[in-house]
Amino acid sequence: MKIRSFFYILHLASALFACVCLAFQLVIISTNVIMRYFFASGISWMEEISSNVLMTAFTFLSMAIGVKLDLHIHVDILPKRSPPWITTSLRKLKYLILTVIGFVLCYYGILLILGIKGSIASIPKLPAFLQFIMIPLAGFLIFFDSLMGLLGIEKGDEDLDRVLMAVGEKK
Amino acid sequence: MIVDSLGITLLLSIFAVLVLLRVPITFCLATSAIVTGIYLNLPLEAIVKVMADGVMNFSLLAIPFFIIMGEIMNEGGIAQKIVNLANLFVGRLPGGLALVNVLDSMFFGGISGSAVADVSSLGSIVIPMMKKQGYDPEFSVGLTICSACQGIIIPPSHNMIIYAFAVGTASQLAGGQLLVVSVGKLFLGGYIPGILMGVMMLIISLVIAIRKKYPRGKGYSFREGLFIFLDGLLALCTALIVVGGVIIGIFTATEAAAFAVLYAFIITFFVYREAPLARFVKILYASLKTLAIVMSLIAAASAYGYLLSRLQVPRLATEWLLSITNNYYLLLLLVNFMLLGLGCIMDMAPLILICTPILFPVLVLKMGMDPIHFGIMLLLNLSIGLCTPPVGSALFVGSAVGKIPIERAAKGCLPFYISMFLTLMLVTYIPAITLTLPNLLMPGR
Numbered sequence: 001m002k003i004r005s006f007f008y009i010l011h012l013a014s015a016l017f018a019c020v021c022l023a024f025q026l027v028i029i030s031t032n033v034i035m036r037y038f039f040a041s042g043i044s045w046m047e048e049i050s051s052n053v054l055m056t057a058f059t060f061l062s063m064a065i066g067v068k069l070d071l072h073i074h075v076d077i078l079p080k081r082s083p084p085w086i087t088t089s090l091r092k093l094k095y096l097i098l099t100v101i102g103f104v105l106c107y108y109g110i111l112l113i114l115g116i117k118g119s120i121a122s123i124p125k126l127p128a129f130l131q132f133i134m135i136p137l138a139g140f141l142i143f144f145d146s147l148m149g150l151l152g153i154e155k156g157d158e159d160l161d162r163v164l165m166a167v168g169e170k171k
Numbered sequence: 172m173i174v175d176s177l178g179i180t181l182l183l184s185i186f187a188v189l190v191l192l193r194v195p196i197t198f199c200l201a202t203s204a205i206v207t208g209i210y211l212n213l214p215l216e217a218i219v220k221v222m223a224d225g226v227m228n229f230s231l232l233a234i235p236f237f238i239i240m241g242e243i244m245n246e247g248g249i250a251q252k253i254v255n256l257a258n259l260f261v262g263r264l265p266g267g268l269a270l271v272n273v274l275d276s277m278f279f280g281g282i283s284g285s286a287v288a289d290v291s292s293l294g295s296i297v298i299p300m301m302k303k304q305g306y307d308p309e310f311s312v313g314l315t316i317c318s319a320c321q322g323i324i325i326p327p328s329h330n331m332i333i334y335a336f337a338v339g340t341a342s343q344l345a346g347g348q349l350l351v352v353s354v355g356k357l358f359l360g361g362y363i364p365g366i367l368m369g370v371m372m373l374i375i376s377l378v379i380a381i382r383k384k385y386p387r388g389k390g391y392s393f394r395e396g397l398f399i400f401l402d403g404l405l406a407l408c409t410a411l412i413v414v415g416g417v418i419i420g421i422f423t424a425t426e427a428a429a430f431a432v433l434y435a436f437i438i439t440f441f442v443y444r445e446a447p448l449a450r451f452v453k454i455l456y457a458s459l460k461t462l463a464i465v466m467s468l469i470a471a472a473s474a475y476g477y478l479l480s481r482l483q484v485p486r487l488a489t490e491w492l493l494s495i496t497n498n499y500y501l502l503l504l505l506v507n508f509m510l511l512g513l514g515c516i517m518d519m520a521p522l523i524l525i526c527t528p529i530l531f532p533v534l535v536l537k538m539g540m541d542p543i544h545f546g547i548m549l550l551l552n553l554s555i556g557l558c559t560p561p562v563g564s565a566l567f568v569g570s571a572v573g574k575i576p577i578e579r580a581a582k583g584c585l586p587f588y589i590s591m592f593l594t595l596m597l598v599t600y601i602p603a604i605t606l607t608l609p610n611l612l613m614p615g616r
Contacts, residue, residue: 019455022235022462029232029429033422051229058235058459059226059466063197066463072195073464073518075562090193097194101201104215112216132223164456168449 007144011068011160014141018061021054052131060105060138067098067142069161091149098146105139175211178482182207186475196521197464200471207478218474225473226466229425230354231336234465236428237329239458240409240435241288246446246454247439249406250292253278256403259396261373262388266380268301269310270373271388273318277369278407280322285329286557286565289319294572304386310379312573313583316558316565317591318372323519323554324547325365326358327413327431329465332424333520334546336469337527340476341485342536352542354424355417356609360543364551364598364605371590379586405442409435418612465520472524479528489533499538503599506530507552514556518564522553547605551598555591558584 032046066072074094078086112132119128148154185203190196201222208218244250257274264270275297279289294315301311323330335352342350379385391399413431416422422430440448479485496502513522526549534540557565560581570580598604 015456015459018459019452022239022455022458025232026236026239026429026432029236029426030433033426033430037421047229050232052227055226055228055232055466056223058462059470060223062459062463063467063470065459066197066467069460069463071460071463072197072467073521074193074195075190075516076193077191077516077561078193093192094194094198097189097198097202101198101205104201104205105219108215108219112219115216131227132220135219135223165453167452167456168447169453 007141008160011065011141012164014061014137015065015160015164018058018065021058021061025050025054053126056131057134060134064138064141064145067102068145095146095150099143099150102139102141102143102146106136106143107139109135109139174487175482178207178210178478179484179487181210182475182478182482182484190517196517197467197471200468200475200521200525204471204474204478207482208474211478211481218477221474221477222470225340225470225476228336228339230332230423231466231469232425233332233354233428234329235458235462236425236432237327237332238285238461238465239454240428240432241285242454242458242461243432243435243439243451244406244409245288245292246450247435247443248445249439249443250275250279250296252399252403252406252443254293254296255399256407258388259391259399259403263390264377265387266306266376266383266385267388268297268304268306269314269376269380269385272297272301272311272314273321273369273372273376276315276318276321277325277366278403280319280325280328280365286319286322286554287568289322290315290565290568291572293319294569298573306385307383307583308573308575309579309583310383311583312569312575312580313585313587314372314376315573316563316569316580317584317587318369319565319569320554320557320591321365321369323550323557324361324368326361327410327424327428328361328550330519330523330550330553331357331361331546333465333469333523334527334550335424337524338531338542338546340473341528341531343480350542352546353609353613355414355420356543356613357546358414358417359608359612360547360605361550362608364547364594367597367604368551368591368594371594372587375586375590405438409438468520468524472521476524476528485528485532488529489537492533493537499540500600502534502538503540503548506534507548507595507599510549510552511555514553515559516562517556518562519550519553519557522556523549541602541606543609544602544605548595548599551591551595555588555595558591559588 028043028046028050032043036042109132113129113136116128182203185206186199189199189202204218205215208215253275254271257271257278261267261270261274275293276289279293298311298315302308322328332354335354335357338350338352409431412434413427416427416430417424439446492502495505510526531545535542535545557563560566560577566577566580570577573580
C-alpha cells in the first residue's frame with residue numbers, strides 16, 4: 001500500500017513538474033520577445049535553459065506519462081477478433097519491451113550524468129548534467145509501470161489522470 | 172564503401188516486426204536503435220544522449236506551444252464561435268451546414284493545426300446539427316473527418332515544425348551541410364493547397380446537397396452578423412499572429428507560437444471568460460499528454476536516425492529508388508503511392524520523422540525538388556492517411572463523435588477522398604501551387 005502511494009505521489013509530482021516546466025518556458029520566451037522589442041534587451045540564458053534543460057525534462061517526463069496512460073501510438077493491423085491468448089501475449093511483449101527501455105533510460109541515464117558531472121554548461125554557469133537529470137527518473141517510472149503491467153499487478157493509481165483532467169472543472 | 176548488411180537488417184527488421192506486434196512506435200524505434208547499437212558496440216549512454224540531443228532544439232519548442240494554443244482554444248469554446256462565423260458566410264446556400272462544416276475546418280485548422288482536435292471539437296457541434304436537419308449521418312461524419320485534414324496543411328501546424336526539424340536531420344544524415352527550411356515559407360506554402368482542398372470539398376458538398384435537397388440555413392440581421400463576425404475574428408487573430416509574425420520577421424516560429432499562446436490565454440480567460448483560470452492546469456496537463464506522443468517520437472527517431480546515417484541507409488535508399496526509375500515525375504508518383512499506403516497504417520508524426528531522412532536525399536538533394544514543395548506534398552499525403560482505414564486517427568475520432576461504425580464513416584468519406592487525391596496530384600505536379608506565395612512574400616529568405 002505504501003509503495004503504491006509512493007508511486008502515486010511520484011507520478012503526480014512528475015506530471016505537475018512537467019507542467020511547471022512548460023509554463024516556465026512559455027513565460028521566459030514570451031518575456032524575452034517583449035524585452036527584445038520594447039527594451040532592446042533579452043534574457044541571455046533563455047534559449048539554453050528552455051531548449052536544453054526544460055525541453056528534455058518535459059519530453060522524458062511526458063514519455064513516462066504516456067506509458068502510464070498508454071498514450072503512445074501503435075499500429076493495429078491484427079483482426080479485432082483475435083483469440084485472447086494472442087492479445088494477452090502481445091500486451092505482455094509490449095510491457096517487456098517497455099521494461100527494458102525503462103531500465104536502459106534509468107541505468108544509462110545515470111551513467112551519462114555521472115560521466116559529465118564535473119562539466120559546466122556555458123550559459124548560464126550551471127552543471128551540464130542538469131540537461132539529462134530527468135532521464136533516469138522517467139526511465140524509473142517507465143520501468144515500474146511496465147513491470148507492474150508485465151506481472152499483471154494492479155497499481156491502484158488510475159485516478160491520477162481523472163484528477164488532473166478535472167482541475168477547475170465547472171461543477 | 173563497406174555496407175554493414177546485418178546492421179541494416181537488424182535496424183529495419185526489428186522496427187518492422189515490433190510495429191506489427193502492436194508495440195508503440197516510439198519504443199519500436201528506441202528498441203531497434205538500442206539493439207543495433209549493441210551490435211555496433213556503441214555505448215548505450217551514447218544512444219540515450221542522442222535521444223536527449225534530438226529534442227534540444229530551440230525551433231522544436233514551437234510544437235508544445237502550438238499544442239497548448241489548440242488546447243486553450245478548445246477549452247475556451249472557440250469551436251462554437253468559428254461555426255457561427257462560417258455560418259454567417261455560407262449558411263444561406265443550399266446544404267448550408269455542409270458548407271459551414273468545410274469552412275469552419277478551414278478557420279479552426281488555421282488555429283489549432285490538428286485534424287483530430289478539429290474533428291472532436293467542431294464535429295461534436297456540427298454533426299448533431301447536420302443530423303437534426305436531415306443530413307445522412309455518413310455524409311455528415313465523412314465530411315467532418317475529411318475537411319478536418321485541411322488543418323494539417325493550413326498554417327500554423329506543428330507537423331510543419333516536425334518536418335522542418337526532420338529536414339535539418341535529413342540533410343546532415345545525407346552527409347551534407349545542415350539545411351534549414353524556413354518555417355515561414357512552409358507556412359505560406361500550405362495556404363493555397365489547403366484552400367484548394369477546401370474549395371474542392373465545398374464543390375462536392377454543394378453538388379451532393381443540391382442532389383439530396385439538403386436545407387439552407389437561417390439568415391442573420393446586420394447587428395447579429397456584426398457581433399458574430401467580431402466574436403470570431405478575435406479567435407482568428409491567433410493564426411494571424413503566428414503566420415504574420417513569422418512572415419514579417421518580427422518573431423521566430425517558436426517566439427510567435429509562445430506569443431500566440433499568450434494571446435489565446437488572454438482572450439479565453441479574460442475576454443470570452445468561458446473557463447475559470449484554474450482550468451489552465453488542466454490545459455497544460457492535456458497538452459503534456461499530446462506531447463508525450465510527439466516529443467517521445469522525436470527523441471526516439473533521433474536515435475534511430477543516427478543509426479540510419481551510421482549505416483548509410485539514406486544513401487542506399489536513394490540508390491535503390493533511382494534504380495527503379497530516374498524519371499522525376501514517375502518517382503513522384505511512386506513516392507506518393509508509397510506515402511499514401513504508409514499513411515493508411517501509421518500515424519503522421521512518426522512517418523514524417525521516418526520518411527523525411529529517406530526520401531529527402533532522393534527528391535530534394537538528388538532530383539532538385541524544392542524542400543518546401545516536398546514538405547507540403549509529404550504533409551498532404553500523410554494527412555489523407557488520417558482519414559483512411561484501418562488506423563486513421565481522424566476517422567476513429569469522427570466515428571466516435573458521430574456515433575456510427577468506422578465502416579459507415581469511411582463510406583461517407585469516399586467522395587471526399589477523390590477531392591483530396593486530386594489536390595495531392597495538383598500539388599505534386601504543379602509546384603507553383605505551393606511555391607507562389609512563399610516566393611512572392613518571402614523572396615530570397
